[in-house]
Amino acid sequence: MAVTITDVAKAAGVSKATVSKFLNGTHYVSQETKERIAAAVSELGYAPNRVAQGLSLKRSHTIGLVVANIGNPFYAELIRGAEEVAAARGYTLLLASTDGEPRRESTIVNAMRQRQVDGIAFASVRLADREVTALAKDGVNVVLASRHLPDAEVDMVLVDSVKGAKLAVNHLLQHGHRSIAYVGGPLSIAQFQDRLKGWKGALAEAGIEPPAMHELSLDRMDVEAGHQAGLRLLRLENPPTAIFAATDNLAFGIMQACDEMNRTIPGELALVGFDAVPFGAVSLSPLTSVDGSGLIMGQRALQLLIDRIERDQRTPAESRQVRMVLQPTLCIRRSCGCRSGTEN
């Protein structure tokens, strides 16, 4: 079939070992044989079989990336960032999506381990902190991207959710709103606890105590969930004048609800999201959003992971895990009530 190292060795009149040494620059090889091998390689169009290499090296140059749902633009951005640095550093991505199901998650992890990935980046984890820690202790290089597992002893890169939420709510406060609702995802996810906390905190600082009906923690985070939540809120006797959505996807659903009920944004309802996915710029009402920079998280996460992988190659030392937290910024468009709508 494909040309193997043996073919090259034969063609160059040397042993496989020498070819390998030359290819990997792991030992000195005489100038002359170097040339002969190089010639043979290009003549035959040889490319090493990564699988065989992996078997012997226990290194696959492959990284597993697990996300909740590829259809969510936030994850799309994150994947984009991850793919970018993976490619740049010679790795390729094994992609899998969990649809938020914990069960699929462990299946995926197993599949990936069987394939000897060099590491796994989780952009979605429902696993418990301890399970993730166990994975790491078991020799799997792990990084968490945009998921906060407070007690997991692994690298993670995340955005300061509390601060981000406050940014959003304070902005709304400045617009004069006093009745600001919260719509977020499952509280089992630390991110959402934080965003909820940020919302509550900012309101408290303004001396506002929101009614219970204005706090919605949904168990899904897709557009439809946001849609339903929006309807619910708008149909309240005293509907909020503004909403902070803990996720752009949720915000899009809320827009849909407004549209359906003929409420204008930001006129009759101001809205701020979280994530600043590119699409927000062309959404029903250009969405003001906390920039959670999925792209950057994807990039950073993979850098961290690859660094760790390659470091471990040299010294299998237990290095301290790093926790990188990005500072959120507000990406102001129109849904909050700001005039300009400066794009992006």
Added chain:
Amino acid sequence: MAVTITDVAKAAGVSKATVSKFLNGTHYVSQETKERIAAAVSELGYAPNRVAQGLSLKRSHTIGLVVANIGNPFYAELIRGAEEVAAARGYTLLLASTDGEPRRESTIVNAMRQRQVDGIAFASVRLADREVTALAKDGVNVVLASRHLPDAEVDMVLVDSVKGAKLAVNHLLQHGHRSIAYVGGPLSIAQFQDRLKGWKGALAEAGIEPPAMHELSLDRMDVEAGHQAGLRLLRLENPPTAIFAATDNLAFGIMQACDEMNRTIPGELALVGFDAVPFGAVSLSPLTSVDGSGLIMGQRALQLLIDRIERDQRTPAESRQVRMVLQPTLCIRRSCGCRSGTEN
């Protein structure tokens, strides 16, 4: 490290060969040893090393998926569909994006072949028909998803672009528009040739000959490209009253342009896209679009590919390539001028 087949063999007091036979059901094994092995397996938590397996079987249970840009929601949908069936059938996806650069594309193909993928699904090809055919002849299982290479001898699944474009334009015609512009991607991509042809054809059938300035084939297909094209069209002395965008992403850019120039959609400009990405439902003006069903293409493409992979296992016969073409439908929302805006 991890537990290997040798460990299991030892624990069960049999040889590796027997364990393998049992695991793969490839030979009869006595009931008794079966049980002993099964016990050992679950006791030790053994899972076969796919890499080793791959080396010996020349089968990786991995499929390469190459897309142009993960950020484009159309590809996101396609990936989603692909991932779904891959997972269901026990394969995992190696994802790579080309950013539309032909060079990256061959790099990627090489990387994937080195990793012994069982097949490659292209959702983006800039490779020439003959190169793709060569790949296939060289033993790589290939499928084209949503990309039409008329002369490539490989499986492909695509949507009827000519018909889709006509659907769009005819709808606009029915709304009374006579001045309908076209905005599409590079003509080097067969899809766009077809969509252009459909546009022209539908107009011709209505006895309309569009001015040259109303036909724009851009060399990129991102939102920004659409934005620029939109501005150009709107600033014309005699701007069109409607636009058919060959891609939703382009349509979103056009919306942005309208927004900027204070033109209402569909009031002052009607718009129909192509792809019907989910996001269109919550875009600036809910987008009427030809349903190109990226999700389904992703699914079908992977089914085709996996079928071929598994068929080839049995009979390495040269089976005829299949060309699956999906029928487009019109997903009517509001940007075309229809009242209702029936969602989805």
Added chain:
DNA sequence: GTGAAAGCGCTAACAG
């Protein structure tokens, strides 16, 4: 029915 041995393609000591 079960095991011994060879091989998939590559790397890694260890000798020369």
Added chain:
DNA sequence: CTGTTAGCGCTTTCAC
């Protein structure tokens, strides 16, 4: 500097 040998974990003849 280069070749020999063994081995990564699994499958697969081919005997027993």
